[in-house]
Amino acid sequence: MRFIDTATFALAASSTASAGVIMPRAATVNQLVGYGAGTTGGGSGAGTTVTSCAALTAAAKAGGVIKISGNLDGCGIIKIISNTSVLGVGANAGITNGGFQIRKATNVIVRNLKFHLAPKGKDQIDIDESTKVWIDHNEFTSAGITGDKDQYDGLVDVKHGSDSITVSWNKFKDHWKGSLVGHSDNNAAQDTGKLHVTYHHNLFQNVNSRLPSIRFGTGHIYSSCYIDNPTSGIHSRMGAQVLVEESSFTNTKSAIITNLDSDEEGFAVERNNIFTNSDINITKPGNLKVPYSYTTDPASGACAIVNKSAGVGVVNF
Ligand SMILES: *[C@@H]1O[C@H](CO)[C@@H](O)[C@H](O)[C@H]1NC(C)=O
Numbered sequence: 001m002r003f004i005d006t007a008t009f010a011l012a013a014s015s016t017a018s019a020g021v022i023m024p025r026a027a028t029v030n031q032l033v034g035y036g037a038g039t040t041g042g043g044s045g046a047g048t049t050v051t052s053c054a055a056l057t058a059a060a061k062a063g064g065v066i067k068i069s070g071n072l073d074g075c076g077i078i079k080i081i082s083n084t085s086v087l088g089v090g091a092n093a094g095i096t097n098g099g100f101q102i103r104k105a106t107n108v109i110v111r112n113l114k115f116h117l118a119p120k121g122k123d124q125i126d127i128d129e130s131t132k133v134w135i136d137h138n139e140f141t142s143a144g145i146t147g148d149k150d151q152y153d154g155l156v157d158v159k160h161g162s163d164s165i166t167v168s169w170n171k172f173k174d175h176w177k178g179s180l181v182g183h184s185d186n187n188a189a190q191d192t193g194k195l196h197v198t199y200h201h202n203l204f205q206n207v208n209s210r211l212p213s214i215r216f217g218t219g220h221i222y223s224s225c226y227i228d229n230p231t232s233g234i235h236s237r238m239g240a241q242v243l244v245e246e247s248s249f250t251n252t253k254s255a256i257i258t259n260l261d262s263d264e265e266g267f268a269v270e271r272n273n274i275f276t277n278s279d280i281n282i283t284k285p286g287n288l289k290v291p292y293s294y295t296t297d298p299a300s301g302a303c304a305i306v307n308k309s310a311g312v313g314v315v316n317f
Pocket residue numbers: 013014015227303304307
């Protein structure tokens with residue numbers, strides 16, 4: 001069921017809606033929905049505000065609410081422990097040449113941060129053996145689809161039996177490897193029955209592949225915008241189940257694909273999507289029905305809504 005929140009509008013400025021058209025937005029912008037539901041992070045206290053890598057590293061050891069003010073450059077990989085929220089202050093907070101590792105943790109929130117470039121071979125956010133994670137209203141970018149493909153690893157990777165995760169209202173741009181869910185065809189024992197991830201209201205633009213790539217797990221993708229992704233988009237493999245709905249794909253090769261580069265195919269259901277100069281190949285029809293309620297926005301408005309209401313500076317801390 002869809003509820004139109006008439007108090008909230010996004011000004012359409014995308015290739016899928018003509019400029020100047022007002023698109024009503026149905027989904028609530030400041031709400032955790034999907035498989036990550038119930039994640040509370042560090043709770044609702046004021047927390048600690050940090051303005052340096054040293055302060056961030058120290059605060060991360062204690063957990064709780066950590067607010068980053070300004071852009072922190074060169075922090076390296078920061079370990080985020082259980083029961084932590086890392087929140088950007090205003091519209092200019094971020095991490096350059098660094099990243100977060102969420103490992104053997106539960107209950108972690110990361111919101112309103114600009115991630116740009118990572119240490120060599122590293123992910124901007126790496127989630128391993130962890131549950132209940134909410135990645136919301138961030139921007140993930142690097143140098144584009146150029147240079148060494150392996151200079152950086154993923155933008156947001158979910159691996160090693162992680163579970164119960166929502167990735168919402170983020171912008172993923174200018175990078176080789178987007179979001180890897182399940183790292184290897186050989187990891188069935190740890191990943192089967194895990195890796196439930198909801199992706200909604202995200203922008204994927206000029207990212208080569210893995211938007212996401214998902215092995216063994218379960219992915220629900222809705223009301224998202226895909227533009228200019230040259231190799232592959234939503235890649236279901238090794239028996240993964242994906243449901244893709246109300247999303248817009250423009251100039252995206254293999255926008256939804258189930259039979260690429262793995263020992264076994266994946267499953268997919270697609271409904272109410274828009275494909276413009278974008279192909280799909282679903283060789284195994286899926287059957288995913290998600291166990292939660294959610295509000296979609298229509299594919300025709302997804303790009304305008306995400307352009308306006310995803311990324312930093314939309315939710316305020
Ligand atoms: C997003 O909005 C900006 C500014 O209105 C516009 O230049 C850009 O083309 C839009 N991008 C998409 C993907 O809609």
